[in-house]
Amino acid sequence: MGDEKTDEALMLAYAEGDLLAFEILYQRHRGTLYRFLLRSLRHRADADELFQETWSRLIAARERYRPDAKFTTWLLQIAHNLVIDRFRRQRPQASPDETDSVLRNLDAPESEQPERVLxxxxxxxxxxxxxxxxxxxxxxxxxxxxxxxxxxxxxxxxxxxxxxxxxxxxxxxxxxxxxxxxx
Incomplete structure (x- = not known):
């Protein structure tokens, strides 16, 4: 029944207490949101945490939501802000093993690197x-x-x-x- 509604209309309905509207939004956008977070953060545990936090922030902001932009833009902006906050708190660094591996490969002559089809x-x-x-x-x-x-x-x-x-x-x-x- 709500599948025909726009995301914006569903979010406004959810803000008024329609829990089914939230379920539809969640089903529509969970994959997109999770892929964005996983590719942005590179670690599943971090993506899982920010996935939950993004939906929590959406729930908390439901009454302030205004359809000034597309719903997906708004949702991804929440996620993006959380990602930026995470980057500010912890800058990712390569492990010593990864660094050694890259340096060894850079030093190896081309003739020692085997040709293969990817x-x-x-x-x-x-x-x-x-x-x-x-x-x-x-x-x-x-x-x-x-x-x-x-x-x-x-x-x-x-x-x-x-x-x-x-x-x-x-x-x-x-x-x-x-x-x-x-x-």
């Missing part, structure tokens, strides 16, 4: 590593665009950046990912 899994892993190497702002912009299909203006609303800044972040992110795959 499987689909290996390509996904390379993309994940390329995403991890991006600066936070570029990674978030890239994920919002590619994973969530958001436009420049919507990404700007979520991240608080101007349209041209978002375009630059996307351009630099794509260039870095392409360079990573070319090497």
């Amino acid at each position: 499987s689909e899994f290996e390509q996904r892993r390379r993309l994940q590593l390329a995403l991890e190497d991006l600066p936070d702002e570029q990674r978030v912009a890239f994920l919002l665009r590619v994973e969530n299909g958001l436009g420049l203006d919507e990404i700007g609303e979520i991240t608080g950046a101007g349209r041209e800044t978002v375009k630059s972040r996307l351009r630099y992110a794509l260039a870095r990912i392409r360079a990573r795959f070319a090497s």
